[in-house]
Amino acid sequence: MPHDWVFEVLKDLMAYAQRNELPALAARVEEAMAVAEAEIASLGEEAALPQRPGPHNGRPH
Numbered sequence: 300m301p302h303d304w305v306f307e308v309l310k311d312l313m314a315y316a317q318r319n320e321l322p323a324l325a326a327r328v329e330e331a332m333a334v335a336e337a338e339i340a341s342l343g344e345e346a347a348l349p350q351r352p353g354p355h356n357g358r359p360h
Contacts, residue, residue, distance in 0.1 A: 302339045309335065 309332050316325035 302335070303333055306332065307338075 309328055313325055313328045313332075316328060317320070
């Protein structure tokens with residue numbers, strides 16, 4: 300899934316918030332993770348795939 304990096308960033312931010320006693324930030328990151336999961340799931344499998352170049356390999360005519 301091309302969106303995996305988003306979850307890695309959010310996990311890192313969550314760990315930072317927890318290590319540094321930032322409970323409000325940790326709670327918001329948890330909410331952001333849920334929003335990201337829902338929105339990415341709503342894209343459907345086709346929309347989540349990386350776009351392929353067209354017949355001209357992505358170059359203009």
